[in-house]
Amino acid sequence: MTGLPEEFTSYTRGMMGEALWARFMEGMDSTPVVSIRLNPAKSSRFQPTQGMYAGAVPWCPQGCHMRERPNFTFDPLLHAGVYYVQEAASMFIDEIIRQHVGSPVTMLDLCAAPGGKSTLLRSALPKGSLLVSNEPIRNRANILMENMQKWGMPDCLVTNNLPKDFRKSRLLFDLILCDVPCSGEGMFRKDPVAARQWSPQHVEKCQILQRDIVTEAWQCLRPGGKMIYSTCTFNTKENEENILWMMDQLGAVPLPMAIPPEWEVTGSLLKGFSAPVHRFIPGVTRGEGLFACVMGKPSDSEGQSTPAEKIRQKADTTLNVLWDGLPPHPVIKGRDMVPSHAMAIHAGQDLSTYPHASLDYDQAIRFLRRESLVLPPDTPRGFVVVTFMGVPLGFVKNIGNRANNHYPESWKIKSTHIPDYEAILEPARPHIDGGHT
Numbered sequence: 001m002t003g004l005p006e007e008f009t010s011y012t013r014g015m016m017g018e019a020l021w022a023r024f025m026e027g028m029d030s031t032p033v034v035s036i037r038l039n040p041a042k043s044s045r046f047q048p049t050q051g052m053y054a055g056a057v058p059w060c061p062q063g064c065h066m067r068e069r070p071n072f073t074f075d076p077l078l079h080a081g082v083y084y085v086q087e088a089a090s091m092f093i094d095e096i097i098r099q100h101v102g103s104p105v106t107m108l109d110l111c112a113a114p115g116g117k118s119t120l121l122r123s124a125l126p127k128g129s130l131l132v133s134n135e136p137i138r139n140r141a142n143i144l145m146e147n148m149q150k151w152g153m154p155d156c157l158v159t160n161n162l163p164k165d166f167r168k169s170r171l172l173f174d175l176i177l178c179d180v181p182c183s184g185e186g187m188f189r190k191d192p193v194a195a196r197q198w199s200p201q202h203v204e205k206c207q208i209l210q211r212d213i214v215t216e217a218w219q220c221l222r223p224g225g226k227m228i229y230s231t232c233t234f235n236t237k238e239n240e241e242n243i244l245w246m247m248d249q250l251g252a253v254p255l256p257m258a259i260p261p262e263w264e265v266t267g268s269l270l271k272g273f274s275a276p277v278h279r280f281i282p283g284v285t286r287g288e289g290l291f292a293c294v295m296g297k298p299s300d301s302e303g304q305s306t307p308a309e310k311i312r313q314k315a316d317t318t319l320n321v322l323w324d325g326l327p328p329h330p331v332i333k334g335r336d337m338v339p340s341h342a343m344a345i346h347a348g349q350d351l352s353t354y355p356h357a358s359l360d361y362d363q364a365i366r367f368l369r370r371e372s373l374v375l376p377p378d379t380p381r382g383f384v385v386v387t388f389m390g391v392p393l394g395f396v397k398n399i400g401n402r403a404n405n406h407y408p409e410s411w412k413i414k415s416t417h418i419p420d421y422e423a424i425l426e427p428a429r430p431h432i433d434g435g436h437t
Contacts, residue, residue: 004028004188005198012185012234015269020284027283032190034069035088035287038062040123041153041347042082042391057286058263060091062123065286074419076364076388079411081150081345086116088287089186089232089280092265093117093177096228097124099257100294104128105174106305110163110217113140115147117179122153130308132173132315134159134166145322146411152347155308156325157315163216169318172222174305179230180210186232186289189282207237211245218250223303226255230292234281239291240270243277252295336397341408344385344394354395355380356387357403361421364388367396370412373403 013021033054040062057063065088072078072085104126112118113135122131133148133156135141141160148158183203184194214229221227229246231238246252254275259265266279280290306314315321328346330337343349357375359367367373367386375384375398383406384398396403 089290182231223299
């Protein structure tokens, strides 16, 4: 791969050694691997088709590699929350949850946008858990809220707060994910702009910010709780050196994991560092860059986390809650009881009281562009759930000569193009065996 900063090349080559560097450079010269993760609450009867399917992601049961990237924007099943397009290495968080969480927990995802890891967490956490999915930057928090609503699983709050706001709230969680902002070296293959913007000074700034975030988050972790620290970068300054700092300054204890050797997950690249850490390197593992470490907060006895219901109550008064994650109900607007879009795509929501209308592909795209539709003449008037291949897409209000579209304005597809679904998307999407309710 050309265009890598000279200082990055020199540092990283010395850190990896010649053999690992050669594999890394071979990976950087190859095409990035595209992967998706199925929503277990909406896709229990889904199986990937052949076509573009290129194998399972071994550390995530719902993960699938694709042979090439289709135009996901024009797949209605993506907008319905049937699957999420996510980089494969990031799905390693699923393996962490399965190895370290065996009973319901309260969890905070502190820097969660756009929602890849939060949607994964909401699926992976044991039933009865509560996830608080937070993003400090407001426009990114709106994207997070959209993706969490589309995923459609209960027991998840979406908030827009700074890390210090959680510390001030005095809420205590069993588990915290700090997927911290970083220099993004692990994304260089997919994002050449990130490579051009890299500098040693940026790495130093990231390290300072990461320590600030972790310091605030650590005070929100109950004694005996666990923190997952992760980045999408390679250097040891933002990774191993931060783990050493957490051990020294916070008393954090890195916790082991059992990783099959065939996954080829790389450990520490810092000489003399023996704590269990997990590094994904393109050309070695199938995916982009990731670093992750699970750390325990020491305690003479198990501390108590804030109960889920109390977190909900306090969040309403101490945090900026964008979405409470509860099953949505219709709201009164004029003379109508108007159902929310989130109600239509909420997993497990009983929609049997509403008539349904099946859309073909062209109609589904028109619905996602928020255009009016014309439904079959025998469709009852009033609010109707429109579906694509049995999967709910949202509500329209049928008034006879047309059906007014209730898809969220800010979510609509802005392109006027309608591609050939069979040619572009059919080989890539999961196959449906029967309808979904």
